[in-house]
Amino acid sequence: MSKRRERFTAYGSAVLLVLGTLTVTSAATATAAAAPNPQDLCGKGTAIKLDRSAFPRTPEIENKWFPLEPGTQITTTGTVFSPAEGTTQKRTVISTVTGLTKMIDGVNTQVVWDRDFTDGELAESELAFFAETKKGKGTVWLFGEYPEEYENGKLAGAPSTFISGIDKALAGIAMLDHPRPKSPAYPQASAPSVDFLDCAKVLKDDQRVCVKTGCYNDVVEIVESNPLEPLSSAGKQHKFYSKKTGLIKVTAEGGDDQENMKLVKIKKLSSSELKSINAQALKQDSRGYTVSKDVYAKTPHAVVAESSSHSGRSLRNDS
Incomplete structure (x- = not known):
């Protein structure tokens, strides 16, 4: 896990494994190779091989652990503790699945808009891009992020932007199709130009976790770290994920900035609310072509998915 603000994304005997389209090299074919493979990002046998044909033309993310239905908005709250400074700040993240799509590295992705507030002030506004495989039984991939940073209410830039296919950045797995403790470690994304590399490993499953929105008995715990x-x-x-809900809790294990967050609200936006969210996210998408000329400006513009204008069937206000 990098030092960047979080989104609301093993050495040993190698065997042939396929996690979605993440290809792991077989030890039987590599016994003569003594030197480590520089493409093994999270340990031996974790090189990424992106198969663009594994993704549908229109993104539809229905992974039970990482569902991204347009018009869904979740709010998580908590604190960030800095041991060196002895300070604790309040943090709120509002994450909305927009009705937008964006072509990234040859794959049409779903756009998620995150707004990150520290002590009540906007600190970061991020567009993140996800897609789910159609042949990998629902493996969700992360294709990039455009995180705008704010200081004293003013835009300070987006230096941590990364997009798969640009400056050697690679998409990675945000969530496995069937996350289990026996699953090998896997890279969630890699962007050498901004020192971004998240490696994940499923630790436990079938846990019980209680937060403000309720108690969940089917929780999977995943640990993330950045070997760079x-x-x-x-x-x-x-990170703790529940079926059909997604992320419900985050805890820290050491580090300079220790985040502890819990899910406090799930909302289904109305059609008019989703339209407003789409407009705001599109405005940030357009701004990115000026703010990040070397990276984001090289991508096609985000667009409103045709289906989002007819999605009122499932977009209603919470009672």
């Missing part, structure tokens, strides 16, 4: 940074400063993050 010293463990003492980067630490690890533990």
Whole structure:
């Protein structure tokens, strides 16, 4: 896990494994190779091989652990503790699945808009891009992020932007189709130009976790770390996911900035609310062509998905 604000995304004997379209090299074919493969991002046998044909033309993300239905908005709240400074800040993240899609690295992705508030002030506004395989039984991939940073209410830039296919950045797995403790570690994305590399490993399943929105008995715990940074400063993050809900809790294990967050609200937007969200996200998408000329400006513009204008069937206000 990198030092960047979080989204609301093993060495040993190698065997042939396919996680969605993440190809792992078989030890039987690599016994003569003594030197490590530089493409193994999260340990031996974790090189990424992106198969664009594995994704549908129109993104539809129905992974039970990572559902992204347009018009869904979740709010998580908590704190960020900095041991070195002895300070604790309040944090709120509002994550909305927009009705937008964007072509990234040859794959049509679903656009998610996250707004991150620290002590009540906007600190980051991020567009993130996801797609789910049609042949991988529902493996969700992350294709990039455009995170705008704000200081004292003013846009300060987006230096941590990364897009798969640009500056050697690679898409990675945001969620496995069937996350289990026996699943090998996997890279969630890689962007060398911004020192971004998230490696994930499923620790436990079938846990019971209670948050403000309720108690969940089917929770999977996943630990994330960034091998590019010293463990003492980067630490690890533990994320807890429930079926049909997604992320419900985040805890920290060491590190300079220790985040502890819990899900507090799930809302289904009305058609008019989704239209407003789409307009705001499109405005940020357009701004990215000026703010990030070397990276984001090289991507096609996001567009309103045709289906989103007819999605009122499932977009209603919470009672």
